[in-house]
Amino acid sequence: xxxxxxxxxxxxxxxxxxxxxxxxxxxxxxxxxxxxxxxxxxxxxxxxxxxxxxxxxxxxxxxxxxxxxxxxxxxxxxxxxxxxxxxxxxxxxxxxxxxxxxxxxxxxxxxxxxxxxxxxxxxxxxxxxxxxxxxxxxxxxxxxxxxxxxxxxxxxxxxxxxxxxxxxxxxxxxxxxxxxxxxxxxxxxxxxxxxxxxxxxxxxxxxxxxxxxxxxxxxxxxxxxxxxxxxxxxxxxxxxxxxxxxxxxxxxxxxxxxxxxxxxxxxxxxxxxxxxxxxxxxxxxxxxxxxxxxxxxxxxxxxxxxxxxxxxxxxxxxxxxxxxxxxxxxxxxxxxxxxxxxxxxxxxxxxxxxxxxxxxxxxxxxxxxxxxxxxxxxxxxxxxxxxxx
Amino acid sequence: xxxxxxxxxxxxxxxxxxxxxxxxxxxxxxxxxxxxxxxxxxxxxxxxxxxxxxxxxxxxxxxxxxxxxxxxxxxxxxxxxxxxxxxxxxxxxxxxxxxxxxxxxxxxxxxxxxxxxxxxxxxxxxxxxxxx
Numbered sequence: 140x141x142x143x144x145x146x147x148x149x150x151x152x153x154x155x156x157x158x159x160x161x162x163x164x165x166x167x168x169x170x171x172x173x174x175x176x177x178x179x180x181x182x183x184x185x186x187x188x189x190x191x192x193x194x195x196x197x198x199x200x201x202x203x204x205x206x207x208x209x210x211x212x213x214x215x216x217x218x219x220x221x222x223x224x225x226x227x228x229x230x231x232x233x234x235x236x237x238x239x240x241x242x243x244x245x246x247x248x249x250x251x252x253x254x255x256x257x258x259x260x261x262x263x264x265x266x267x268x269x270x271x272x273x274x275x276x277x278x279x280x281x282x283x284x285x286x287x288x289x290x291x292x293x294x295x296x297x298x299x300x301x302x303x304x305x306x307x308x309x310x311x312x313x314x315x316x317x318x319x320x321x322x323x324x325x326x327x328x329x330x331x332x333x334x335x336x337x338x339x340x341x342x343x344x345x346x347x348x349x350x351x352x353x354x355x356x357x358x359x360x361x362x363x364x365x366x367x368x369x370x371x372x373x374x375x376x377x378x379x380x381x382x383x384x385x386x387x388x389x390x391x392x393x394x395x396x397x398x399x400x401x402x403x404x405x406x407x408x409x410x411x412x413x414x415x416x417x418x419x420x421x422x423x424x425x426x427x428x429x430x431x432x433x434x435x436x437x438x439x440x441x442x443x444x445x446x447x448x449x450x451x452x453x454x455x456x457x458x459x460x461x462x463x464x465x466x467x468x469x470x471x472x473x474x475x476x477x478x479x480x481x482x483x484x485x486x487x488x489x490x491x492x493x494x495x496x497x498x499x500x501x502x503x504x505x506x507x508x509x510x511x512x513x514x515x516x517x518x519x520x521x522x523x524x525x526x527x528x
Numbered sequence: 529x530x531x532x533x534x535x536x537x538x539x540x541x542x543x544x545x546x547x548x549x550x551x552x553x554x555x556x557x558x559x560x561x562x563x564x565x566x567x568x569x570x571x572x573x574x575x576x577x578x579x580x581x582x583x584x585x586x587x588x589x590x591x592x593x594x595x596x597x598x599x600x601x602x603x604x605x606x607x608x609x610x611x612x613x614x615x616x617x618x619x620x621x622x623x624x625x626x627x628x629x630x631x632x633x634x635x636x637x638x639x640x641x642x643x644x645x646x647x648x649x650x651x652x653x654x655x656x657x658x659x660x
Contacts, residue, residue, distance in 0.1 A: 263595045273539065274560050275618045278642060278654070279591065279598045280606055287589035288608050288618075295587075295631055339606075340590040390608060390616040395587060 140239035142362035145524070146372030147176025148486035151251075153353035153474035154322040161197055161253040161354075162209050168354035168479070169210050169249050176358040177371025183358070184243040186210070186217035189230030189250030190478035195265035197253050206249060223269030224427060226250060227355065227481025228511030228520035234359045235380045235522075244361045245368055250478035251354030262350050266477070269514035271388035283347055283428065285389050285515045287339035290430035292396040294341065296445065299433065301341050303448030305332035307429035308345050308471050310457055315468025317458075317499040322351050322474030346429040351474030355482035357489070375489045378412035378506070379523040381405070387517045398431075400519040401438035401510060408508070409440075412523040416440035419462060419523075420504040421491045423484035425512035426469040432456075435510055436464060463501045466491060481511035485522055492526040536652050543654035546637065548615065550577035559615045581637035583611040583657075588621065588629055597643040605629050609657050617655075624659035634660045 149171025151164050159167075165188075173180045188206045193199045207217035220230040227250035234248040254262055267276040270285060293299045309329055315321035327345060335344035360369050362376060383403035386392055393399065409415055416439060424439065426432035433447035441462050442450040450456060456464035467473045467487040470480060488507035490496045509522045541547040548559030552573040556565065559579050565572030588607040591598075598604070605621040607629070621629055622640060635657040644651045 260594075260596050260599070263593070267595055276595065277652070278606070278618055278656075279594070279601070279604060279620050280618055281591060281593065281595050283593065284589050284591050284606050288587040288606070291587045291589065291631070336592065337590065337603075338593045340592075342589075388618070390618050395608065 141241060143235050143238045143359055143377045144362045144365060144374040144527070145357050145377065145485065145489050146178070146360045146365070146369045146374045147172040147174070147358035148489050149175055149356045150320050150483055150486055151354050152320050153351050153476060155255050156352040157255070159352065161193065161199065161251060162205070164253065164352060164354035165206060165249055165251045166209050168251065168356040169247060172247065172356035172358050176369055178245070178358065178369050182245045182368050183212065183215065183247045185215055185237060185246045186212060187230045187233045187237070187246060187248045188217065188219050189226035189248070189481060190219055191221060191223055191226045191252060192265040192268060192477065193252070195261070195268070196257055222518045222520070223513035224425070224477050225481055225511045225513030225518040225520050226478045228484070228509065228522070229382065229481070229518065231357065231482060231485050231522060232380045232382055232520050235377055238359050238361050244364045246359050247356060248359060248482060249354065249356040250482045252476040252478045253352050254350045254476060255352050259350065275388055275390065281339060282515070283339040283342050286428040286430055287342045288389060289395050289434070289515065290341055293430060293433065296396050297448070299448035301333065302329055303452045304341070304346055304429040304433065305329045306452040307426060307432045308332050310451060311426060311465050311469040311471040314458060314466050314499055315472025318468050318473060321468040321472050322349060323468070323472045342428055342430070348427045348470035348475040351476040353474060353476035353479045355479040355486055357482055357485055373493050374527055375492045376525045376527050377522060378414070378525040379408040379521070381407035381411065382518070382520045383407070385517050387514065389515050396434070397444065398434050398438050398512065398516040398519065400516050401435060401512065404519045404521045405439050408521040408523050412525070414506055414523065418506050419508045421463045421466060421488060421501040421507040423465055423467060423469070423487050423509045425510055426465060426471050427475060427512070429471070431512065432465065432469065439508065439510060458499060459502055466496060466499045466501060481509070481520065484509035484511055485524070488524045492524055533650055536650050544639065546579040546581060546655055548577050548579045549574050557613050557615050559617055579615060580612040583609045583635055585621070585629065585631055585633045585635060586610040586616060587631060607635070607657060609635055620656040622656045622658060628659045636660055
C-alpha cells in the first residue's frame with residue numbers, strides 16, 4: 140500500500156450552534172480544510188463522510204450525496220460511513236484505504252453531527268443505537284449506564300476511585316481552556332465533579348461528554364503525489380491506520396474493565412508504524428466518559444492495566460508531562476459532535492505535529508495517536524501520525 | 529416509538545422464559561439466542577437452551593437520567609447479572625432494598641412489565657431481577 144499524508148484540516152467551533160444546521164457546519168469545516176491544504180478543491184476525487192445518527196437527529200439520511208452536493212463536488216463519489224461514535228475515525232480510515240490502495244490520489248473526509256435540534260431524551264435514545272438495542276437499551280440501559288457498569292468493575296478490580304475519574308475531567312477542562320474551538324473553555328475542580336449530580340452512579344454529570352453541534356474535515360493525499368498535487372500544504376504522514384471490533388452487547392464481553400478492541404487495534408497500529416507506546420508524544424483518546432479515558436490509556440499501553448486512574452490523578456497525562464493526553468480538551472471539554480469527533484482527534488494531532496497548537500502545544504511532538512471508540516467498545520479505530528522529516 | 533407487534537412478539541420465548549441457545553459442538557451457552565456459534569461458526573450446532581433464573585450481581589448502576597419510555601421510573605437500578613451458568617445479562621433490579629444491591633449479591637429472575645409504547649401502544653414484558 141502507498142503512504143498517505145494529511146494535507147489539510149478544518150474544524151468549526153464545537154458547541155450549541157442555534158444559528159447553523161448540519162449543512163452550514165459541514166461546509167464550513169470542509170472549506171477550511173481545503174484552504175489549509177493549499178489546494179483548489181478540484182483535485183479531490185472522492186468524499187467520505189462520518190455521521191452517526193442524522194436520521195434520528197435531523198431526519199436526513201443519504202448524507203454522502205448531501206455532502207457532495209453542498210460542497211459543490213458533484214459528480215464525484217461520496218459515501219457515508221457509520222460506526223456509531225467511531226464514525227469519524229472510520230471515515231478517515233476509509234479515505235486512507237482508498238488513497239493507500241491507489242484508487243484515488245486525493246480525498247476529502249468530513250464528519251459532523253447536529254445534535255441540538257431535538258430534545259436531550261431524543262439524543263439519548265438516538266445514541267442508544269450504538270449499543271445493543273434489543274437486549275440492553277430495551278431493558279433501560281443508557282450509554283452512561285453502560286460505562287457506569289464498566290467503571291464499577293474497574294473500581295472493584297483495581298481500586299480506582301471516583302476522585303481519580305474526576306481528575307480526567309479536570310485535566311481535559313484545563314486543556315479545553317486553551318482551545319478556542321472547544322465547547323467548554325473553563326477550568327473545573329475535582330470538587331465540581333464530585334458535587335455534580337449522578338447520571339448513572341458512579342458517573343456524575345461532569346464525568347460525561349456533552350451534547351454538541353460541530354463538524355470536522357481533513358484532506359488526504361498520496362505522499363508520493365504531494366509535490367505534484369499539494370505543494371503548499373504542511374503534510375503529516377499517516378504511519379498506521381487500524382480498526383478492531385467486539386461484541387455489541389456489553390454482557391457478551393469477556394472483561395468489562397478493559398476495552399479489548401482498543402488493545403487489538405493498538406497492537407496492529409504499533410506494529411505497522413514500527414513504534415511503541417513510549418514513542419507517542421501526544422494522544423487524543425475517546426473520553427466519552429472519564430472511565431473511558433482511564434481504560435484507553437491502559438489499553439494503549441501508556442500505563443499498566445489498572446493504573447490509569449492513579450496516573451491521571453498524579454498528573455502524568457497533563458500537557459507536557461509523561462504523555463500529553465487530549466490536548467484538545469477531549470470529548471469532555473472540546474465537545475462530542477459524534478460524527479466529527481474522530482476527525483477532530485486526527486486534526487488535533489496534525490496541529491500538534493506541525494507545531495501549530497498554540498497554547499496547548501506539546502514540546503517537540505514527533506509522533507501522535509488518535510483512538511476513536513464506537514459504543515462501549517464494539518469498534519475501535521486508531522491512527523498513528525508522524526511528522527515528516 | 530410506535531413499535532410493531534411482531535417486534536415484541538417474536539422475542540417472547542427469550543424475554544418471558546429466558547430461552548437462549550447452546551452450541552452442542554463446544555458446549556457454550558448463549559443468551560440472547562444466536563443462530564451461529566461465534567466460536568465454532570459452521571462447525572457448531574445450535575439448539576435451544578433454557579437459562580438458569582438465578583445468578584449474582586456482577587456490576588450495577590443507579591440510573592438517574594433515563595431514555596424515552598423510562599422517565600417515570602427514575603432513579604432505577606440496572607445490573608449486569610451473571611447467571612449460574614456464567615452467561616451475563618443486563619437487566620433492571622427491582623423490589624430490592626438499595627443497600628442490598630451490590631456486587632456479588634445473589635439474585636433471581638422475576639417477570640415484569642418493561643416498557644409501554646405510549647397509552648395505546650404495545651406493552652412489552654420481560655425479565656428483571658430481585659435480590660434474594
